[in-house]
Amino acid sequence: MDNRSTNRRVAQLAAHLQPQIRRDPTAAHKTGFTVAVLGAAGGIGQPLSLLLKRCPLVADLRLYDVVPLAAGVAADVSHVNSRADTRGFHGPSQLPLALEGCDLVVIPAGVPRKPGMTRDDLFNINAGIVRDLVAACAKTCPNAVLNVISNPVNSTVPIAAEVLKDAGVYDPRRLMGVTHLDVMRARTFVSQSKGGDPNAIDVPVVGGHAGVTILPLLSQTRPFPKGGFTAEEARALTHRIQNGGTEVVEAKAGAGSATLSMAAAAAEFAHSCLRGLNGERNVLEHAFVESHLVPGCSFFASRVRLGRAGVEKVLGLGKLSDSEAAGLKALTPELSASIRKGSDFARARCALTSSSTAGAGSRLAAAPGLGA
Numbered sequence: 001m002d003n004r005s006t007n008r009r010v011a012q013l014a015a016h017l018q019p020q021i022r023r024d025p026t027a028a029h030k031t032g033f034t035v036a037v038l039g040a041a042g043g044i045g046q047p048l049s050l051l052l053k054r055c056p057l058v059a060d061l062r063l064y065d066v067v068p069l070a071a072g073v074a075a076d077v078s079h080v081n082s083r084a085d086t087r088g089f090h091g092p093s094q095l096p097l098a099l100e101g102c103d104l105v106v107i108p109a110g111v112p113r114k115p116g117m118t119r120d121d122l123f124n125i126n127a128g129i130v131r132d133l134v135a136a137c138a139k140t141c142p143n144a145v146l147n148v149i150s151n152p153v154n155s156t157v158p159i160a161a162e163v164l165k166d167a168g169v170y171d172p173r174r175l176m177g178v179t180h181l182d183v184m185r186a187r188t189f190v191s192q193s194k195g196g197d198p199n200a201i202d203v204p205v206v207g208g209h210a211g212v213t214i215l216p217l218l219s220q221t222r223p224f225p226k227g228g229f230t231a232e233e234a235r236a237l238t239h240r241i242q243n244g245g246t247e248v249v250e251a252k253a254g255a256g257s258a259t260l261s262m263a264a265a266a267a268e269f270a271h272s273c274l275r276g277l278n279g280e281r282n283v284l285e286h287a288f289v290e291s292h293l294v295p296g297c298s299f300f301a302s303r304v305r306l307g308r309a310g311v312e313k314v315l316g317l318g319k320l321s322d323s324e325a326a327g328l329k330a331l332t333p334e335l336s337a338s339i340r341k342g343s344d345f346a347r348a349r350c351a352l353t354s355s356s357t358a359g360a361g362s363r364l365a366a367a368p369g370l371g372a
C-alpha cells in the first residue's frame, strides 16, 4: 500500500469513528441530518430506530436509552445497509453525547398503558421522564426539532414547552406532539369501511391525543366517499379512531400498547420534519403544537405546514359538520385541563429549582436528577 492509499484508509477509518456532525438545521441543500431517538430500546424505540436507519435524510443516528440494551439495538440496526452512521448511548452520563449536534430528537421514552389505564394514568411517571429529557435537549441541542411521543401527549408537550421556556430556548415552531398515528388509523378505518386506497385517503384528525380529544373530521375526507357517511357510520368510525389505542392495548393483554404502528407513524412524521428542514416546500402533516385556533386550548392538533424552521404555519380547521362542532365543544374542557396539568407540573418544578439553584445558570439543567 503506497502512502496516499494508506492516508486515505486512515481518513476513512477516522471518519467512521468520528462521523461528521452537521450542525446547521437551516442550511440549504443538506444531504443528511443528525437524529436521536430517546427511549430507543423500547417497544416503539426499536422499530422506529430501524425505520429511521432506512430514512434517506438521516446521516447520523443516535440511539439512547436508560438501559444498556441501547448499545445492542444500535449494533443490530447498524448492520442495515444504509448510509446513516448509527451509535448507541445509555445512561444519563452519555445523554449529552447522544444529543450533541442533533437536528431532530424523537422521544418515545416512558411507560406504556396496560388494559384499564387511560393515557392520563401514565402522567406521574412519564411527566418527569419527558421533563428531564427535554431539559437535556435545551442544554445540548437547543435548536433541535423535538417530536414528543410519550403519553399523555396532551400534557407532555406543554411540560416540554415550559422546560424550554425556563431554559430560555423555547421556539414553538420546533416543538411537536406526534399525533400521526391517529391520522393513520383514520385513513385505514375509513378505507376499510368505505373502500378506496388507504394511502390516497386524507382525513384530518384534530384536537388532542386521548379519547374524546381525538376529533376526526370525516366531513373533510378527500376523496369524499360516494354516498358520504350516515350518522351511524360517522359515529362508529369516530369512536373507533378515538379508541384505536385501547383496541391495541386490550389485544396485547397487558404486554404493552401500540408499538409497530406507532413506530411507522413516528418514522413517517420524522421523515416529513426532515423534508421540511431540508427545504422541501408544502410538507403538510398533523401535529399537536402551540396554537391559537381554539380558545382555551394553548396547544391543539391540526394540520401544519413544515419547513426549514419546523412548523411554518398552523392551518385552520375548515368547515365542521354539526356533529364535529359538537365534538369540538365537548373536547375543549378535557384538553384544556390536560394542558394546564402539564404546564402546572413543569412550572412547579421550575419554581422549585429556581429557588434552590438561584444564580446557577440554566435552572432546570442545573437541577439534580435531570439526566443531563
Ligand SMILES: NC(=O)c1ccc[n+]([C@@H]2O[C@H](COP(=O)([O-])OP(=O)(O)OC[C@H]3O[C@@H](n4cnc5c(N)ncnc54)[C@H](O)[C@@H]3O)[C@@H](O)[C@H]2O)c1
Residues within 6 Å of the ligand: 038, 039, 040, 041, 042, 043, 044, 045, 064, 065, 066, 067, 108, 109, 110, 111, 112, 113, 122, 126, 129, 133, 148, 149, 150, 151, 152, 153, 178, 179, 180, 181, 182, 209, 256, 257, 258, 259, 262
Ligand atoms: N403518541 C402516540 O400516538 C403513542 C402511541 C403509542 C404509545 N405512546 C407512548 O410512547 C411511550 C413508549 O411506549 P413503548 O411501548 O415504547 O414503551 P416501552 O416500555 O416498551 O419502552 C419505553 C422505553 O423508554 C425507556 N426509558 C424510560 N425512561 C427513560 C429515560 N429517562 N430516558 C431514556 N429512556 C427511557 C425504557 O428503558 C424503554 O426502553 C409510552 O408513553 C406510550 O404511552 C404514544
